Amino acid sequence: MIRLSLSRMIFVLGTLSFGLVLICLIALATGPSNIGFGAVVDVANSFLRGSADTAAGDASFDIVLRVRLPRLILGLLVGAALATAGVIFQALLRNPLADPYVLGVSGGAALAGIVVLALGGLLGISTSFVPIAAFGGGLLATALLYWVSGGPGRSGPTGLLLTGVVFNAFASAGIVFLASIAGFFDGSRIFLWLIGHLSAVEIDAAGLVAVSVAIGFGVACLLSRSLNLIALGDETAAQLGIPVDAHRRWLLLSTSLMVGAAVAVSGLIGFVGLIVPHALRLVIGSDHRLLIPAAALSGAGFLVLSDTLARTILDGRELPVGAVTALIGGPLFIFLLRRAQSKGPLS
Amino acid sequence: MTAHSKVNKSTANSAAGDRPGPTIEFVQVSVELGGNLILEGVDFEVVPGEVVGLVGPNGVGKTTLLRLASSMLAAKSGEVVLGGRPVGSMTRRELAQQVAMVPQDFHVSFPFRVGELVMMGRAPHQPLVGLESDRDVALALAALERLGIAHLADRGVDTLSGGERQLVLFARALVQGPDLLLLDEPTAFLDLKHRVDVLQEIRAFARSGRAALVVSHDLSLAARSCDRIVLLQPGAEAGRVAAVGQPSEILTAENLRRAFGIETLTFSGPDGALVVVPSLSEFDRR
Numbered sequence: 001m002i003r004l005s006l007s008r009m010i011f012v013l014g015t016l017s018f019g020l021v022l023i024c025l026i027a028l029a030t031g032p033s034n035i036g037f038g039a040v041v042d043v044a045n046s047f048l049r050g051s052a053d054t055a056a057g058d059a060s061f062d063i064v065l066r067v068r069l070p071r072l073i074l075g076l077l078v079g080a081a082l083a084t085a086g087v088i089f090q091a092l093l094r095n096p097l098a099d100p101y102v103l104g105v106s107g108g109a110a111l112a113g114i115v116v117l118a119l120g121g122l123l124g125i126s127t128s129f130v131p132i133a134a135f136g137g138g139l140l141a142t143a144l145l146y147w148v149s150g151g152p153g154r155s156g157p158t159g160l161l162l163t164g165v166v167f168n169a170f171a172s173a174g175i176v177f178l179a180s181i182a183g184f185f186d187g188s189r190i191f192l193w194l195i196g197h198l199s200a201v202e203i204d205a206a207g208l209v210a211v212s213v214a215i216g217f218g219v220a221c222l223l224s225r226s227l228n229l230i231a232l233g234d235e236t237a238a239q240l241g242i243p244v245d246a247h248r249r250w251l252l253l254s255t256s257l258m259v260g261a262a263v264a265v266s267g268l269i270g271f272v273g274l275i276v277p278h279a280l281r282l283v284i285g286s287d288h289r290l291l292i293p294a295a296a297l298s299g300a301g302f303l304v305l306s307d308t309l310a311r312t313i314l315d316g317r318e319l320p321v322g323a324v325t326a327l328i329g330g331p332l333f334i335f336l337l338r339r340a341q342s343k344g345p346l347s
Numbered sequence: 348m349t350a351h352s353k354v355n356k357s358t359a360n361s362a363a364g365d366r367p368g369p370t371i372e373f374v375q376v377s378v379e380l381g382g383n384l385i386l387e388g389v390d391f392e393v394v395p396g397e398v399v400g401l402v403g404p405n406g407v408g409k410t411t412l413l414r415l416a417s418s419m420l421a422a423k424s425g426e427v428v429l430g431g432r433p434v435g436s437m438t439r440r441e442l443a444q445q446v447a448m449v450p451q452d453f454h455v456s457f458p459f460r461v462g463e464l465v466m467m468g469r470a471p472h473q474p475l476v477g478l479e480s481d482r483d484v485a486l487a488l489a490a491l492e493r494l495g496i497a498h499l500a501d502r503g504v505d506t507l508s509g510g511e512r513q514l515v516l517f518a519r520a521l522v523q524g525p526d527l528l529l530l531d532e533p534t535a536f537l538d539l540k541h542r543v544d545v546l547q548e549i550r551a552f553a554r555s556g557r558a559a560l561v562v563s564h565d566l567s568l569a570a571r572s573c574d575r576i577v578l579l580q581p582g583a584e585a586g587r588v589a590a591v592g593q594p595s596e597i598l599t600a601e602n603l604r605r606a607f608g609i610e611t612l613t614f615s616g617p618d619g620a621l622v623v624v625p626s627l628s629e630f631d632r633r
Contacts, residue, residue, distance in 0.1 A: 001462040001491075001500040003484055094456045222476060229467060231457055236450075239417050240523070241443030241471035286457040289478070 004287050012284055016297040020076075023301045027072050027308045028064055032316060035060045070203035075304040075321075077209045078198065078266045081258040083299020084213075084220055086273020087291055088255045091231040092248060095160055096278065097336055099329075100259045101270035103160065104167025105141045109256075109263035110193060111171040111178075112137025118178040131208050135260030141167055142252055161337070196269030196322025198307050209261040216258035220292045223247050227288040269303070269322045271329020276302055278336065367556035368395045368526025369430025369445065371416060376425035378411055378586075385411045386586040388425070391577055393527070393560050398553045400569040400594070401562045403579030404607050408586045409562040412579075413529045416560065417448045429527070443471035447525035449516050451532050458503040461496070461515050462487060468522035483522075490518040494544060509536035517545055521552070528552060528559040534568065546572040566603075570594035570621035581606055598623050 029037045039060040046061065082100060089098040089105070100106045113134040116125055148163045172194055179190050192199075220227070226247045229237035234244045262269070276299045277291065284290055303321065306328070310319040371393050378386040386408045393399045401409045414420045416427055418434045426433045434442055447468070455464075469483040479487075491497040494514045499507065504515065513536045520528055528549065534542040542565075549559050550572055563569040569576060576597040580589040589606060590597050598621060603611045610626035 001484065001488055001497075002460060003462065003466070004478055006478060091457075096456055225470065225473070225475065225477075228459075228463075229470060232453065232455060232459075232464075232467070235414075235419055236453065238419065238439055239443060239446075239448045240467060241438075241440035243439050281457065285463070286459045287463060 002285075004290055009290055009293075012290060013293055013297065016294055016301070020297050020301045023305050023308075024072060024076075027075070027304045028068050030308050031063070031068060031311055032318075033060075033063050035063055039064055070206070071198050071307065072304055073206055074198050074203065074209070074265055075307045076300040077206065077213050078262040078269065079272055079299040079301070079303025080296040081209070081213045081216065081262040081299075082269060082272035083276040083295040083302070084217055084273075084292060085255045085259050085262075086299075087277045087288065087295045088220055088227065088251050089273065090277060091227040091288060092251060093160060094231060094233065096281075097161060097274065097333065099271060099273035100138075100255075101168075101268060101272075102164050102274060102333065103141075103145055104164040104171065105138050105145065105256070105259055106263050106268050106270070107168040107171030108141025108144070109134040109138035109260045110268050111174045112140070112260075113264050114175045114178050114193065118181075131205060131212070131261050131264035133260075134264040135212070135257050138260040138263065139253070139256040141171075142256055192320055193267035195320045196267040196325070197320035198266055198303075205261075205265045209265055212257045212261035216254040217292070217296055219250055219254035221289075223251055224288040224292045227251070227292075228286075231286070231288070267322065269325055271325045271333065272299055272303055274336070275325070275329050275332055278332065368558055370394045371430075371446075371527055371558065371560070372428045373412070373416075374425050374428060376412075376415065376427060377423045378408070378415060378420060379423045380411070380420075384423075384586060386415070389586070389588055390425075391588060391591050393558045395526070395556050395558050396553055397574040398549055398559045398561060398572060400573035400576045401560060401579070402564070402566060402569060402576055402598075402606075403589075404581045407579040407581050409579060410531055413448065413531055413560065413562060416527075416529055417446055418442055440471055443523065445526045447520035447523040447528055449520045449528065449530040449533050451535055452509060452512060453516065455504050458505050460500070461491070461502050461504055461507070462500040464504050464515060465491060465500075465518045465522055468519035468524075471523060486522050486524075487518070490521045493521075493548065494518050495541075510538065510541060513537060514541065514545070517548070521548070526557045528557070528561075530559060530561045532562050532564060534563070534565065542568060566598055566623035567621070570598055570623060578602060578606055581608075594621055 025037065025040060028040045029035070043061055043064045085100045086098065089100060089103060090096050113130045116130050116133040117127060119125075120127055120129065144167070145160070145163055175193060176190060226237065226242050229240050229242050230244060230248065237244050277295055280291060280294050280298055284294055303325070306324040307321040310321045310324045313319060373389050373391055376386060376389045377384065389412065401412060403409055411420065415422060416434065418437070421435060426435070428434070429437070429442075429445060434446075465487045466479050466483055469479060469486065473479070473483070488497065488500070491500055494517060496511065496514050496518065499511060499515070504512065507515065513533065517530075517533055530549065533549070534545055537545060546568060549561065553559050553574075561569070561573065573594060575592060576594050577591050578589045578597050580587040590602060598613055600611050600613055603609070603613070603623065610628055611623055612626050613621060613623050616622045
């Protein structure tokens with residue numbers, strides 16, 4: 001009988017970590033500027049030798065350290081947050097199609113973030129509150145989702161998804177509306193928020209995102225055994241000794257925190273929380289004790305890889321990473337929806 | 348599997364050890380759902396060592412009674428007491444260490460393997476974080492073997508038939524190591540052989556000093572496997588206990604006519620056990 005053993009966890013997570021390191025190296029060595037692995041190795045050597053200061057000013061050094069590395073760090077954090085959040089939402093809602101973007105939770109976070117960006121000046125609120133507002137927006141959207149759908153298992157996949165579509169439409173309209181009336185309608189900036197992108201400019205917020213992801217990830221790991229049982233149904237979980245309501249509250253809070261932080265720095269990147277868990281379940285199974293850390297590692301790698309593709313696929317021009325994830329996630333989503341419908345309502 | 352070799356055949360049925368279990372008492376319990384009184388003044392007990400069958404027509408409150416015993420519902424009045432403590436005063440974990448529920452069926456949205464699902468029965472005995480011990484794995488394997496489904500251990504539960512799913516749920520409940528088993532039509536989807544297997548397991552479970560409360564629509568099998576029968580009342584008096592006693596006392600043609608509204612034949616089979624079948628006149632009449 002196959003069981004989750006420590007050696008299996010080490011093997012799976014070790015393999016994924018190795019893959020993630022390779023992806024990071026590729027991301028650092030790839031871009032429009034002709035700076036390859038050699039420059040990356042030089043930068044690493046400079047740090048190891050303690051001569052980073054003397055290397056500063058060198059163009060290759062600056063591009064790797066100040067452009068690619070910050071973007072890589074944000075990609076890792078945002079990808080880990082979105083994939084972990086996807087796994088948690090899917091288990092809590094018992095719906096493999098759940099994803100923070102599809103459900104409209106990211107939309108709620110983005111709308112709240114834009115409220116602070118657009119009206120913060122008028123209301124005297126600093127833009128540093130954007131992540132906190134995004135957390136609140138994500139939490140509110142999650143609560144609304146629960147309220148409208150009647151809780152997990154009570155509405156089929158389509159009911160939940162329709163709710164998400166409405167949330168997203170409302171959030172998008174709200175974002176454009178607020179940005180317009182606040183007078184800073186910068187078409188390209190709003191576009192980037194709505195499609196989702198990574199930018200080295202947002203690196204100042206990396207610390208806050210890292211803390212949010214660490215808290216969310218920590219709670220998810222602690223409660224991963226509970227997630228296994230909650231994924232079977234609230235009543236089953238309770239009959240197996242789980243205080244379902246308390247654990248669900250903690251998981252929703254921590255997930256909203258992660259999604260809020262991710263959205264605050266990257267906008268609405270979709271489908272990471274759908275693609276990554278789905279692919280992982282096919283390979284490593286459904287046990288959340290392994291799935292949660294594996295999703296964090298894979299989500300980080302997937303988003304960094306997608307961003308590298310977005311930076312390089314069009315010669316000299318850059319795609320927002322959200323476009324790449326949507327191009328991959330959209331067809332997968334339709335495939336999963338068709339499969340779910342052919343099996344009847346999920347419950 | 349090394350852990351497997353460490354376990355003997357009886358381990359799955361003794362996951363809770365050999366101590367005698369507690370008595371569960373339903374004390375004048377009434378339950379209201381959506382403004383409707385589902386159960387009213389229900390009063391009986393299940394003592395260690397016995398299998399009690401819960402019978403009655405559809406919608407009379409049998410499943411509600413099981414959910415009440417597992418503290419999934421709160422009583423409007425009266426209380427359910429397990430080993431001297433109201434179940435509502437126990438934590439989920441405390442209750443899950445003593446009471447295991449076997450629902451009729453389940454649906455999963457994720458492809459958990461059978462072995463994983465059965466091992467989840469150990470959750471009330473495990474810390475919040477950690478992996479299954481060798482003992483947990485051995486208990487799961489032993490339960491699967493006892494029910495003849497060890498070959499399904501690595502199959503996805505989404506690929507099983509209704510009967511196989513029912514056996515998996517029963518295995519999970521055994522692995523939970525409870526003092527009291529609550530079973531909601533545990534043999535509804537099973538073939539004749541597996542019905543006998545499961546009922547034998549339930550009886551063996553009770554004979555080891557613990558107890559089982561079984562909802563069943565198969566009155567002949569209930570008569571063979573239960574020590575006592577609780578018949579719930581239909582109609583205007585719905586949700587009340589009509590009669591409690593030994594199968595031969597309760598499953599009479601008159602009681603069944605009142606409960607189900609049809610004529611039945613009740614007689615002793617060649618082996619002396621009670622057999623209950625609908626009268627042929629019922630088929631002609633329709």
